[in-house]
Amino acid sequence: xxxxxxxxxxxxHKELKRKIVTLQARPGERLDDISLAEELGLSxxxxxxxxxxxxxxxxxxxxxxxxxxxxxxxxxxIAELFEAHIVVARATARLLAARATEGNIEDLARAxxxxxxxxxxxxxxxxxxxxxxxxxxxxxxxxxxxxxxxAWPIHDQGQRLAYLSFGGDAGLAADLVSHFKRTCKxxxxxxxxxxxxxxxxAEQIAARHVHLFRDRVVEFLQTRTVDGIELAGELPATPLxxxxx
Numbered sequence: 001x002x003x004x005x006x007x008x009x010x011x012x013h014k015e016l017k018r019k020i021v022t023l024q025a026r027p028g029e030r031l032d033d034i035s036l037a038e039e040l041g042l043s044x045x046x047x048x049x050x051x052x053x054x055x056x057x058x059x060x061x062x063x064x065x066x067x068x069x070x071x072x073x074x075x076x077x078i079a080e081l082f083e084a085h086i087v088v089a090r091a092t093a094r095l096l097a098a099r100a101t102e103g104n105i106e107d108l109a110r111a112x113x114x115x116x117x118x119x120x121x122x123x124x125x126x127x128x129x130x131x132x133x134x135x136x137x138x139x140x141x142x143x144x145x146x147x148x149x150x151a152w153p154i155h156d157q158g159q160r161l162a163y164l165s166f167g168g169d170a171g172l173a174a175d176l177v178s179h180f181k182r183t184c185k186x187x188x189x190x191x192x193x194x195x196x197x198x199x200x201x202a203e204q205i206a207a208r209h210v211h212l213f214r215d216r217v218v219e220f221l222q223t224r225t226v227d228g229i230e231l232a233g234e235l236p237a238t239p240l241x242x243x244x245x
Contacts (some may be wrong), residue, residue, distance in 0.1 A: 008042060008043075008046040009046040009050055011040075011042070011046075012036075012040060012042055012046045012049070012050035013049075013050035013053050015040055016031075016036065016047075016050050016054060017054060017057075020059050020070055020160065021125075021128065021129070021159050021160045021163055022125050022163055023160070023163065023164065025070045026070060027070050027071065027072045027073040028070060028072040029070045031051060031060065031068040031069060031070060032068075033047050033051060033068065036051075051068045055068070056153070057152070057153050057156040057157075058154075058156055059156055059160070078161065078217065078221075081154065081157055082210065082214045085154050085158070085210050086207060088139075088147065088151050088154060089151075089209070089210050090203045090206055091142075091147055092138055092142045092147060092151055092206065093138070093190070093193075093199070093202035093203045093206035094199040094202060094203050095147065096138050096141055096142040096202060097193055097194050097196075097197050097198055097199040097201075097202035098197060098199055099141070099143050100141050100197075101141075104137075104141040105191070105194060105195055107137055107141065108134065108137055108138065108141070108194065109191060111130070111133055111134040111137050112134060112188070112191060114130040114133070114134070115127065115130040115131050115134055115183075115184070115187060116184060118130040119180050119183075119184070124162075124163050124166040124167045125163060127162070127180075128159045128160075128162035128163040131162060131183075132155045132156070132158065132159040132162070134187065135151070135155050136151070138151075139151035139152060139155075158213070161217050162213070165217045179216055182212055183209075183212065186205055186209040187209075189205050190205045190206065193205055
């Protein structure tokens with residue numbers, strides 16, 4: 001793809017992903033590429049390419065006749081997402097601790113600072129974006145392309161769940177104070193484990209961190225109703241991912 005065309009497609013992808021992650025495009029909503037192209041002031045082709053890219057990231061479904069819809073929020077699918085997340089997070093943490101360079105660690109430290117600043121600012125969109133960026137960097141710096149290709153779509157889908165369970169448009173809820181303290185603690189301890197090249201500690205922290213996020217999402221979905229969002233299926237009575245760390 002020519003550089004200019006790639007840039008336009010990236011622009012469309014960034015804007016459409018923002019709409020999906022922040023629930024401006026609701027789960028299950030039909031995405032009309034012609035209307036979206038007009039809204040974004042772009043031609044139809046880069047918008048369609050962006051939608052196919054979002055499909056590969058697990059945020060858009062492509063119908064048998066080529067139509068696009070925002071991926072619905074299905075409770076069984078969410079449970080399965082966390083099953084995959086725990087496995088990938090553990091493997092990523094071990095490789096990251098073994099392979100991270102000083103430059104990689106500096107990248108992670110900067111990304112961690114961005115998460116902390118977003119939390120202080122109290123913006124669910126900024127928090128979910130900064131947190132996803134940090135964890136994508138961890139997968140990138142683990143330097144295993146097959147593992148990265150599994151991790152990034154998990155974090156893309158997790159970003160939408162994070163935005164939703166961190167308050168969304170309604171702002172931060174009081175019960176998130178404790179959650180974010182534990183989140184920041186996990187991030188700091190992971191950085192320390194990576195600096196020490198301690199793979200066992202990194203794996204344990206990564207598992208604990210996934211459990212923390214899963215528990216927040218489950219608690220939110222079990223206790224809140226979300227206007228305009230229909231959740232299909234039922235959450236398992238017990239976690240599909242055991243709390244063994």
